[in-house]
Amino acid sequence: MGDVLLARFNFKVRENRHELEEVTVVPLRTAAGGARRIVPQWVTEEGAPGFVRTPRLELYLLAVSYMVGEDAFYERAGGRHERFRELVRTVAVTDAEWFARFVPWLRLGAMLRSASVVAALEGAYAQVQAGIPGSRALVDAALQRADEPGEALAYWLSRHGRTIPKPVKRGVADAVRRLYTEKNLLKYDSAGAAVRFGDVVRLTHPVAVAPWQGDLFRHAVDRCLGRDRGVPDTLPVVRARAELMATPVEQRRAVTDPAVLARAGMTWEALAGWRQSTMDAAAWTSMIPNMGYFALLRNLRNFDEAGVGDDTAAVVAARLSDPAEVARARVLPMRFLSAYRAAPSPRWAEPLASALQHALVNVPALDGRVLILIDTSGSMSMPFSKDGSLLFWDAAAVFGLAVAARAAEPTVVSFSTGSRAFPEVAGESLLSGLDxxxxGYFLGQGTETRAAVQRHYDGHDRVVILTDEQASWHGDRNVAASVPGRVPVYTWNLAGYRLGHAPSGAHRHTFGGLSDAAFRMIPLVEAGDSDCWPF
Structure with a gap:
């Protein structure tokens, strides 16, 4: 979740204990004797007919649900990662134009760091081998945070060795020119990284955009090599940090001037370590004016536990609920739900509810009657966030209820082995609805999608199903067979498994992703776009 997913490649000691494991798909045999049945070639993990996707669609669905180092309910991490890499290498060569649009969207639209870094690098590897141009721009587009050039090189060195092709080097160097600043050096250049800022500079030889950046590059190399040649005058933030670090430990708790801390580029993480003591209310109050939106969001519980006063909390609340701040931060909806569940104080409920509403402005306003089915089966209880606080069904519920909030006449249903309609409450916020x-609506059993569709479809104008698609088979090859062929059925796959629960075709569409921007595809499809992607 966006970035739920952190790039996880740049460590000095890494050990992957997952063995590579191929996805298991079992041919469905015909019955012995009697009339021969026509059966699908594959079955899902729950025994229902499975439908093989095109490489582009399979890659798209897997990418938007990609979690480095994480098992899925039905698929081991090693096999999942290898499938992702193979799909990337295939599509990057067979459809380079589509792939060139896909990677930037994956990073900037879907806001997925790890998936975009791996896709860019493996795609570049395949394109260089095939003599296809464009890899430099792909790599540059995937790197949008200052630690990511190092992450990318750490991944490349571990996967492909020390020979780095020119397009990859130049793409990383382009990103370095955009991203390497004084504050970013202080925030992201960690001594624990296998590939530090100075290593990146030495490997890619970026051309500085200005004299100060050239001095920054040289200083980064000095830091990396342990050379103490002082801080140039052209780097005032780095100099201010060095002066602040020289403050005796016993005097550090008295430094609470936000301007002093800002001049030294102090983040709340850096301040906590520098003080060598617990972050109390005074420390948080001194940092809040300089904290970014996401940092505020993830620390609401810490503010409460430290006893941050109501006046300061009101400032935080105003920023959280400011539509402009929400738009600039581009925080995924799941983060608001996670913050809401983690924050013990009711003073955050209203601003978080407002923020979530602002974050969902891209969900289309749908006319007519819409049937929205949210999968709450056992396989949807797998962790969606790294800390396990959010599950896949949480994601399904957020987006399902968001679509309902914007629909003219919605019908929301939770389904598993059975199904239950979720009644609408007038004026209820999305967060309250999620509570x-x-x-009362997490069922946690099997995945009887066909039965839920059949039971609740009643002349609706469109159907939206949020699921991992691993339906159980009860004698019907098509889970949406009870919906007339002229009525659009949209499946949002949240897990990215290889096989689908229904064939794609006219008025039957399978999408994925955790970005509300993806929902803009519904009006595009209904307007007649036959090759509809969110990029």
Whole structure:
């Protein structure tokens, strides 16, 4: 979740204990004797007919649900990662134009760091081998945070060795010119990284955009090599940090001037370590004016536990609920739900509810009657966030209820082995609706999608299914067979498994992703775009 997913490649000591494991798909045999049945070639993990996707669609769905180092309910991490790499290498060569649009969207639209870094580098590897141009721009587009050039090179060195092709070097160097600043050096250049800022500079030889950046590059190399040649005058933030670090430990708790801390590029993480003591209310109050939106969001519980006053909390609340701040931060909706569940104080409920509403402005306003089916089966209980606080069904519920909030006449249903309609409450916020959904509508059993569609479809104008698609088979090859062929059925796959629960075709569409921007595809499809992607 966006970035739920952190790039996880740049460590001095790494050990991958997952063995590579191929996805298991089992041919479905015909019955012995009697009339021969026509059967699909594959079955899902729950025994339902499985439908093989095109490489582009399979890659798209896997990418938007990609979690480095994480098992899925039905698929081991090693096999999942290898499938992702193979799909990337195939599509990057067979459809380079589509791939050139896909990678930037994956990073900037879907906001997925790890998936975009791996896709860019493996795609570049395949394109260089095939003599296809464009890899430099791909690599540059995937690197949008200052630690990512080092992450990318650490990944490349571990996967492909020390020979780095020119397009990859130049793409990383382009990103370095955009991203390497004084504050970013202080924030992201960690001594624990296998590939530090100075290593990146030495490997890619970026051309500085200005004299100060050239001095920064040289200073980064000095830091990396342990050379103490002082801080140039052209780097005032780095100099201010060095002066602050020279403050005796016993005097550090008294430094609470936000301007002093800002001049030294102090983040709340750096301040906590520098003080060598617990972050109390005074420390948080001194940092809050300089904290970014995401940092505020993830520390609400810490503010409460430290006893941050109501006046300061009101400032935080105003920033959290400011539509402009929400738009600039581009925080994924799941983060608001995670913050809401983690923050013990009711003073955050209203601003978080407002922020979530602002974050979902891209969900289309749908006319007519819409049937929204949210999969709450056992396989949807797998961790969606790294800390396990959010599950896949949480993601399904957020987006399902968001679509319902923007639809003219919605019908929301939770389904598993059975199904339950979720009644609408007038004026209820999305976060309150999620609480109510969690308390009584998580069913946690099998995945009887066909039965849920058949039971609840009643002349609706469109159907939206949020699921991992691993339906159980009950004698019907098509889970949406009870919906007339002229009625659009949209499946949002949140897990990215190889096989789908229904064939794609006219008025039957399978998408994926955790970005609300993806929902803009519904109006595009209905407007007649036959090759519809969110990029």
């Amino acid at each position: 109510r959904f969690k308390d």
